[in-house]
Amino acid sequence: MTERFQNYVREPAKRVFAAEMRDARHSFRVGDDEKSPTYLLLPTGERCNRVFIVGSLTQKERVGEQNSMYRARVADPSGTFFITAGSYQPEAMQQVARIEPPAFVAVVGKPNAYETPDGKVLISIRAETVTPVDRDIRDLWVLDAADATLDRIDAFGDSQDAETARAEYNPNLASYKKMVYDALTAIRQ
Secondary structure, X not given: OOHHHHOOOOOOEEEOOHHHHHHOOXXXXXXXXXXXXXXXXXXOOOEEOEEEXXXXXXXXXXXXXXXXXXXXXXXXXXXXXXXXXXXXXXXXXXXXXXXXXXXXXXXXXXXXXXXXXXXXEEEEEEEEEEEEOOHHHHHHHHHHHHHHHHHHHHOOXXXXXXXXHHHHHXXXXXXXXXXHHHHHHHHHO
């Protein structure tokens, strides 16, 4: 491996339900320069720099002075993700342009926390890729996201991130277990 790429390791994309992502509000940067990664701390005690979600694209709109980006909503069994794809993500932007809602999609992207003037924190996902999928893939993703969420809950308390999550969120882990149960029940219907 060349020295130039030796320190570059792509962050694995975490499987996260919309309801947990909606509850997240604490983001932080690791490092001092502008290229340092930014993380979103999940209430279940794990940091994520990238996420992998699957759900139903329910709405999309082109925005910007020259229609330079798309905003979209993708729903999983627990809630809705807010997705953006713009000129810095041309492949994702073209993919969103081609897909007509409603359609199941798989999205890999980076979560971003935005603070509104009234102090509320909103989370959106800046899409890197958006791929049409079918219901079976969505159902498999729900199973994977359920496993990942339960693993985070089981490991809660074993890390510095969990301590920070406890201080930032004081999470009700039982509510996230119920969210998993409800999501699994929804795909069985």
